[in-house]
Amino acid sequence: MKKCLIAFLIAGTAAAATAAQVVEAIVIRVGDRVVTRTQYLKRLHDGYNEIEQTSPPAEIASKKEEFRKNLTNDLISELLIKDRADRLSLNVTGDDVKDAIEKLKQQYGLTTDQQFNESLQKSGLTRPEMEARLRDTILMNKVFARELRGREELTDKELRERYDREKERYRLPERARLREIVILKPDNAAGIEQARQRIQQIAEQARNSADFALLAKTASQAPTKDKGGDLGEVTRGELLPELDKAVFNSQTGAIIGPIEAKTAWHILKVEQRLPSEIPAFESVKEKLRKDASDDAWQRDYKAYIDRLRKDAFIQINEANVPTA
Numbered sequence: 340m341k342k343c344l345i346a347f348l349i350a351g352t353a354a355a356a357t358a359a360q361v362v363e364a365i366v367i368r369v370g371d372r373v374v375t376r377t378q379y380l381k382r383l384h385d386g387y388n389e390i391e392q393t394s395p396p397a398e399i400a401s402k403k404e405e406f407r408k409n410l411t412n413d414l415i416s417e418l419l420i421k422d423r424a425d426r427l428s429l430n431v432t433g434d435d436v437k438d439a440i441e442k443l444k445q446q447y448g449l450t451t452d453q454q455f456n457e458s459l460q461k462s463g464l465t466r467p468e469m470e471a472r473l474r475d476t477i478l479m480n481k482v483f484a485r486e487l488r489g490r491e492e493l494t495d496k497e498l499r500e501r502y503d504r505e506k507e508r509y510r511l512p513e514r515a516r517l518r519e520i521v522i523l524k525p526d527n528a529a530g531i532e533q534a535r536q537r538i539q540q541i542a543e544q545a546r547n548s549a550d551f552a553l554l555a556k557t558a559s560q561a562p563t564k565d566k567g568g569d570l571g572e573v574t575r576g577e578l579l580p581e582l583d584k585a586v587f588n589s590q591t592g593a594i595i596g597p598i599e600a601k602t603a604w605h606i607l608k609v610e611q612r613l614p615s616e617i618p619a620f621e622s623v624k625e626k627l628r629k630d631a632s633d634d635a636w637q638r639d640y641k642a643y644i645d646r647l648r649k650d651a652f653i654q655i656n657e658a659n660v661p662t663a
Contacts, residue, residue, distance in 0.1 A: 366655070367655055369418035369419060370651060417479070420479050514575070514612075516610040518551055518607070522538045542597045
Protein backbone atom coordinates (compact mmCIF):
# COMPACT_ATOMS: atom_id res chain seq x y z
CA MET A 340 0.00 0.00 0.00
CA LYS A 341 1.57 3.29 -1.04
CA LYS A 342 0.03 5.34 1.75
CA CYS A 343 -0.59 4.29 5.31
CA LEU A 344 -3.82 5.20 7.06
CA ILE A 345 -2.12 8.06 8.86
CA ALA A 346 -2.26 9.96 5.56
CA PHE A 347 -6.04 9.98 5.91
CA LEU A 348 -6.21 10.49 9.65
CA ILE A 349 -3.53 13.14 10.13
CA ALA A 350 -5.94 16.03 9.56
CA GLY A 351 -8.58 17.04 12.03
CA THR A 352 -6.93 15.52 15.07
CA ALA A 353 -6.17 18.25 17.58
CA ALA A 354 -5.89 16.65 21.01
CA ALA A 355 -7.69 18.89 23.49
CA ALA A 356 -7.98 18.81 27.26
CA THR A 357 -9.79 20.98 29.76
CA ALA A 358 -7.76 23.39 31.83
CA ALA A 359 -8.30 21.27 34.94
CA GLN A 360 -6.57 18.29 33.32
CA VAL A 361 -3.44 20.14 32.25
CA VAL A 362 -0.31 19.63 34.32
CA GLU A 363 2.28 20.77 31.76
CA ALA A 364 3.11 23.70 29.47
CA ILE A 365 0.20 24.99 27.40
CA VAL A 366 0.94 25.91 23.79
CA ILE A 367 -2.55 26.92 22.57
CA ARG A 368 -5.74 27.85 24.37
CA VAL A 369 -9.06 28.21 22.52
CA GLY A 370 -11.85 28.93 24.98
CA ASP A 371 -11.63 26.18 27.61
CA ARG A 372 -9.74 23.82 25.29
CA VAL A 373 -5.96 23.63 25.26
CA VAL A 374 -3.13 21.92 23.40
CA THR A 375 -0.15 21.02 25.58
CA ARG A 376 3.46 20.84 24.50
CA THR A 377 3.37 17.03 24.54
CA GLN A 378 0.24 16.97 22.38
CA TYR A 379 1.73 19.52 19.98
CA LEU A 380 4.94 17.49 19.63
CA LYS A 381 2.97 14.30 18.97
CA ARG A 382 1.03 16.00 16.18
CA LEU A 383 4.23 17.46 14.74
CA HIS A 384 6.01 14.11 14.68
CA ASP A 385 2.96 12.32 13.27
CA GLY A 386 2.87 14.86 10.45
CA TYR A 387 6.56 14.41 9.74
CA ASN A 388 6.09 10.63 9.69
CA GLU A 389 3.24 10.90 7.19
CA ILE A 390 5.33 13.15 4.93
CA GLU A 391 8.27 10.73 5.04
CA GLN A 392 6.02 7.82 4.06
CA THR A 393 4.18 9.50 1.20
CA SER A 394 6.46 12.14 -0.37
CA PRO A 395 9.34 11.92 -2.87
CA PRO A 396 12.71 12.33 -1.09
CA ALA A 397 13.43 15.65 -2.80
CA GLU A 398 10.21 17.18 -1.41
CA ILE A 399 10.36 15.93 2.18
CA ALA A 400 12.30 18.84 3.71
CA SER A 401 10.13 21.57 2.14
CA LYS A 402 6.90 19.75 3.02
CA LYS A 403 7.99 19.31 6.63
CA GLU A 404 8.78 23.03 6.88
CA GLU A 405 5.41 23.96 5.40
CA PHE A 406 3.62 21.58 7.79
CA ARG A 407 5.48 23.02 10.79
CA LYS A 408 4.65 26.63 9.81
CA ASN A 409 0.94 25.84 9.41
CA LEU A 410 0.51 23.56 12.42
CA THR A 411 -0.43 26.16 15.04
CA ASN A 412 -3.16 27.69 12.86
CA ASP A 413 -4.40 24.23 11.86
CA LEU A 414 -4.76 23.21 15.51
CA ILE A 415 -6.57 26.44 16.33
CA SER A 416 -9.01 25.82 13.47
CA GLU A 417 -9.69 22.30 14.68
CA LEU A 418 -10.40 23.44 18.25
CA LEU A 419 -12.68 26.18 16.96
CA ILE A 420 -14.67 23.58 15.01
CA LYS A 421 -14.91 21.31 18.06
CA ASP A 422 -16.23 24.22 20.10
CA ARG A 423 -18.76 24.93 17.37
CA ALA A 424 -19.83 21.27 17.39
CA ASP A 425 -20.59 21.58 21.11
CA ARG A 426 -22.73 24.65 20.47
CA LEU A 427 -24.62 22.79 17.74
CA SER A 428 -25.06 19.71 20.02
CA LEU A 429 -23.34 17.49 17.46
CA ASN A 430 -21.72 14.24 18.53
CA VAL A 431 -20.21 11.05 17.10
CA THR A 432 -21.79 7.65 17.78
CA GLY A 433 -20.20 4.23 17.83
CA ASP A 434 -22.01 3.40 14.59
CA ASP A 435 -20.50 6.49 12.97
CA VAL A 436 -17.01 5.23 13.84
CA LYS A 437 -17.78 1.68 12.71
CA ASP A 438 -19.10 2.86 9.34
CA ALA A 439 -16.08 5.14 8.85
CA ILE A 440 -13.66 2.27 9.57
CA GLU A 441 -15.40 0.08 7.00
CA LYS A 442 -15.10 2.86 4.41
CA LEU A 443 -11.42 3.26 5.24
CA LYS A 444 -10.82 -0.44 4.79
CA GLN A 445 -12.53 -0.35 1.40
CA GLN A 446 -10.60 2.76 0.36
CA TYR A 447 -7.25 1.15 1.11
CA GLY A 448 -8.16 -2.32 -0.14
CA LEU A 449 -8.07 -3.95 3.31
CA THR A 450 -10.33 -6.97 3.70
CA THR A 451 -9.62 -8.08 7.28
CA ASP A 452 -9.20 -6.48 10.70
CA GLN A 453 -5.71 -7.95 10.83
CA GLN A 454 -4.70 -6.07 7.67
CA PHE A 455 -6.26 -2.91 9.09
CA ASN A 456 -4.36 -3.24 12.37
CA GLU A 457 -1.11 -3.94 10.53
CA SER A 458 -1.59 -0.75 8.52
CA LEU A 459 -2.19 1.17 11.74
CA GLN A 460 1.00 -0.28 13.18
CA LYS A 461 2.98 0.88 10.14
CA SER A 462 1.54 4.34 10.72
CA GLY A 463 2.62 4.30 14.37
CA LEU A 464 -0.97 4.41 15.63
CA THR A 465 -2.74 2.28 18.21
CA ARG A 466 -6.38 1.34 17.66
CA PRO A 467 -7.61 3.74 20.40
CA GLU A 468 -5.54 6.59 18.89
CA MET A 469 -6.95 5.88 15.47
CA GLU A 470 -10.53 5.83 16.72
CA ALA A 471 -10.02 9.09 18.61
CA ARG A 472 -8.69 10.74 15.47
CA LEU A 473 -11.46 9.29 13.38
CA ARG A 474 -14.05 10.67 15.80
CA ASP A 475 -12.51 14.13 15.39
CA THR A 476 -12.65 13.85 11.61
CA ILE A 477 -16.27 12.68 11.64
CA LEU A 478 -17.26 15.47 14.02
CA MET A 479 -15.68 18.09 11.79
CA ASN A 480 -17.47 16.70 8.74
CA LYS A 481 -20.77 16.96 10.61
CA VAL A 482 -20.05 20.61 11.39
CA PHE A 483 -19.16 21.31 7.76
CA ALA A 484 -22.32 19.58 6.55
CA ARG A 485 -24.39 21.81 8.84
CA GLU A 486 -22.51 25.10 8.47
CA LEU A 487 -20.98 25.22 4.99
CA ARG A 488 -23.47 25.65 2.19
CA GLY A 489 -23.71 23.08 -0.55
CA ARG A 490 -22.39 23.90 -4.01
CA GLU A 491 -24.40 23.41 -7.16
CA GLU A 492 -22.43 21.72 -9.92
CA LEU A 493 -21.20 24.00 -12.67
CA THR A 494 -22.84 23.71 -16.07
CA ASP A 495 -20.82 22.59 -19.09
CA LYS A 496 -20.87 26.21 -20.30
CA GLU A 497 -19.35 27.42 -17.02
CA LEU A 498 -16.78 24.63 -17.09
CA ARG A 499 -15.87 25.51 -20.68
CA GLU A 500 -15.30 29.12 -19.61
CA ARG A 501 -13.03 27.96 -16.77
CA TYR A 502 -11.16 25.69 -19.19
CA ASP A 503 -10.56 28.60 -21.57
CA ARG A 504 -9.22 30.74 -18.71
CA GLU A 505 -7.07 28.06 -17.04
CA LYS A 506 -6.21 25.48 -19.69
CA GLU A 507 -2.46 26.00 -19.24
CA ARG A 508 -2.97 24.60 -15.73
CA TYR A 509 -3.90 21.26 -17.31
CA ARG A 510 -1.07 21.11 -19.84
CA LEU A 511 0.47 17.64 -20.09
CA PRO A 512 4.28 17.40 -19.97
CA GLU A 513 6.38 15.82 -22.69
CA ARG A 514 5.97 12.04 -22.43
CA ALA A 515 7.09 8.75 -23.95
CA ARG A 516 5.66 5.22 -23.95
CA LEU A 517 8.45 2.72 -23.31
CA ARG A 518 9.39 -0.92 -23.03
CA GLU A 519 12.50 -2.03 -21.17
CA ILE A 520 14.96 -4.87 -20.82
CA VAL A 521 17.01 -4.75 -17.63
CA ILE A 522 20.02 -6.88 -16.73
CA LEU A 523 21.16 -6.56 -13.11
CA LYS A 524 24.84 -6.18 -12.25
CA PRO A 525 26.37 -9.18 -10.43
CA ASP A 526 28.30 -8.66 -7.20
CA ASN A 527 31.63 -9.96 -8.51
CA ALA A 528 33.97 -8.60 -11.19
CA ALA A 529 33.98 -11.78 -13.29
CA GLY A 530 30.20 -11.87 -13.33
CA ILE A 531 30.02 -8.22 -14.36
CA GLU A 532 32.14 -8.84 -17.47
CA GLN A 533 29.97 -11.79 -18.46
CA ALA A 534 26.81 -9.76 -17.91
CA ARG A 535 28.24 -6.89 -19.98
CA GLN A 536 28.81 -9.24 -22.90
CA ARG A 537 25.31 -10.67 -22.48
CA ILE A 538 23.62 -7.26 -22.49
CA GLN A 539 25.47 -6.33 -25.71
CA GLN A 540 24.16 -9.49 -27.34
CA ILE A 541 20.61 -8.77 -26.12
CA ALA A 542 20.84 -5.20 -27.45
CA GLU A 543 21.86 -6.53 -30.86
CA GLN A 544 18.94 -8.98 -30.79
CA ALA A 545 16.57 -6.13 -29.84
CA ARG A 546 17.67 -4.09 -32.86
CA ASN A 547 17.24 -7.05 -35.21
CA SER A 548 14.03 -8.45 -33.68
CA ALA A 549 10.52 -7.46 -34.63
CA ASP A 550 9.21 -8.50 -31.21
CA PHE A 551 10.85 -6.48 -28.43
CA ALA A 552 8.11 -7.56 -25.98
CA LEU A 553 8.88 -11.24 -26.47
CA LEU A 554 12.60 -10.60 -25.96
CA ALA A 555 11.84 -8.69 -22.76
CA LYS A 556 9.78 -11.59 -21.44
CA THR A 557 12.64 -14.05 -21.97
CA ALA A 558 15.71 -11.91 -21.18
CA SER A 559 14.81 -9.08 -18.81
CA GLN A 560 15.37 -9.26 -15.05
CA ALA A 561 13.00 -6.41 -14.21
CA PRO A 562 9.50 -6.89 -12.71
CA THR A 563 8.10 -5.55 -16.01
CA LYS A 564 9.26 -8.69 -17.87
CA ASP A 565 5.86 -10.36 -17.38
CA LYS A 566 4.29 -7.44 -19.28
CA GLY A 567 6.79 -7.65 -22.10
CA GLY A 568 8.86 -4.90 -20.53
CA ASP A 569 5.99 -2.41 -20.70
CA LEU A 570 6.88 0.68 -18.65
CA GLY A 571 3.79 2.55 -19.75
CA GLU A 572 3.92 6.32 -20.13
CA VAL A 573 6.73 8.27 -18.48
CA THR A 574 7.24 12.03 -18.36
CA ARG A 575 10.41 13.97 -19.02
CA GLY A 576 12.46 14.05 -15.80
CA GLU A 577 10.90 10.91 -14.33
CA LEU A 578 13.67 8.45 -15.32
CA LEU A 579 17.29 8.28 -14.24
CA PRO A 580 19.11 11.25 -15.83
CA GLU A 581 21.10 9.14 -18.30
CA LEU A 582 17.97 7.27 -19.40
CA ASP A 583 15.86 10.41 -19.54
CA LYS A 584 18.34 12.21 -21.79
CA ALA A 585 18.56 9.26 -24.18
CA VAL A 586 14.80 8.74 -24.40
CA PHE A 587 13.88 12.36 -25.02
CA ASN A 588 16.58 12.77 -27.66
CA SER A 589 15.22 9.78 -29.61
CA GLN A 590 12.37 9.25 -32.03
CA THR A 591 9.42 6.85 -31.94
CA GLY A 592 10.60 3.30 -32.64
CA ALA A 593 14.18 3.82 -31.47
CA ILE A 594 16.03 1.10 -29.55
CA ILE A 595 18.28 2.70 -26.93
CA GLY A 596 21.16 1.14 -25.06
CA PRO A 597 22.54 -0.69 -23.37
CA ILE A 598 22.91 2.20 -20.92
CA GLU A 599 24.88 1.41 -17.78
CA ALA A 600 23.47 2.67 -14.46
CA LYS A 601 24.57 2.02 -10.89
CA THR A 602 22.92 -1.37 -10.44
CA ALA A 603 21.93 -2.51 -13.93
CA TRP A 604 22.09 -2.13 -17.70
CA HIS A 605 19.03 -0.84 -19.51
CA ILE A 606 17.78 -1.32 -23.06
CA LEU A 607 14.73 0.77 -23.96
CA LYS A 608 12.34 0.83 -26.87
CA VAL A 609 10.57 4.14 -27.51
CA GLU A 610 7.11 2.98 -28.53
CA GLN A 611 5.76 6.52 -28.88
CA ARG A 612 6.89 10.08 -28.23
CA LEU A 613 4.16 12.42 -27.00
CA PRO A 614 4.65 16.21 -27.03
CA SER A 615 3.67 18.61 -24.28
CA GLU A 616 0.06 19.52 -25.02
CA ILE A 617 -3.15 20.88 -23.59
CA PRO A 618 -5.74 18.07 -23.40
CA ALA A 619 -9.14 18.48 -25.00
CA PHE A 620 -11.93 19.92 -22.87
CA GLU A 621 -13.91 16.67 -22.74
CA SER A 622 -10.94 14.70 -21.38
CA VAL A 623 -10.48 17.05 -18.40
CA LYS A 624 -14.09 18.13 -17.84
CA GLU A 625 -14.59 16.06 -14.69
CA LYS A 626 -11.27 17.22 -13.25
CA LEU A 627 -12.31 20.80 -13.98
CA ARG A 628 -15.56 20.15 -12.11
CA LYS A 629 -13.74 18.70 -9.11
CA ASP A 630 -11.14 21.48 -9.03
CA ALA A 631 -13.85 24.15 -9.18
CA SER A 632 -15.71 22.48 -6.31
CA ASP A 633 -12.52 22.13 -4.25
CA ASP A 634 -11.55 25.76 -4.84
CA ALA A 635 -14.99 26.98 -3.79
CA TRP A 636 -14.95 24.80 -0.68
CA GLN A 637 -11.53 26.11 0.35
CA ARG A 638 -12.76 29.70 0.04
CA ASP A 639 -15.86 28.91 2.10
CA TYR A 640 -13.79 27.07 4.72
CA LYS A 641 -11.34 29.95 5.15
CA ALA A 642 -14.16 32.47 5.49
CA TYR A 643 -15.90 30.19 8.01
CA ILE A 644 -12.78 29.82 10.18
CA ASP A 645 -12.18 33.57 10.03
CA ARG A 646 -15.70 34.15 11.39
CA LEU A 647 -15.17 31.67 14.23
CA ARG A 648 -11.83 33.25 15.15
CA LYS A 649 -13.37 36.71 15.50
CA ASP A 650 -15.69 35.54 18.30
CA ALA A 651 -13.26 33.22 20.10
CA PHE A 652 -10.75 33.63 22.93
CA ILE A 653 -7.43 32.42 21.46
CA GLN A 654 -4.08 32.43 23.21
CA ILE A 655 -0.77 31.20 21.78
CA ASN A 656 2.18 30.81 24.13
CA GLU A 657 5.00 31.26 21.63
CA ALA A 658 7.67 30.34 24.18
CA ASN A 659 6.12 26.88 24.53
CA VAL A 660 5.79 26.12 20.80
CA PRO A 661 8.14 23.21 19.92
CA THR A 662 10.33 23.68 16.87
CA ALA A 663 11.26 20.05 16.25
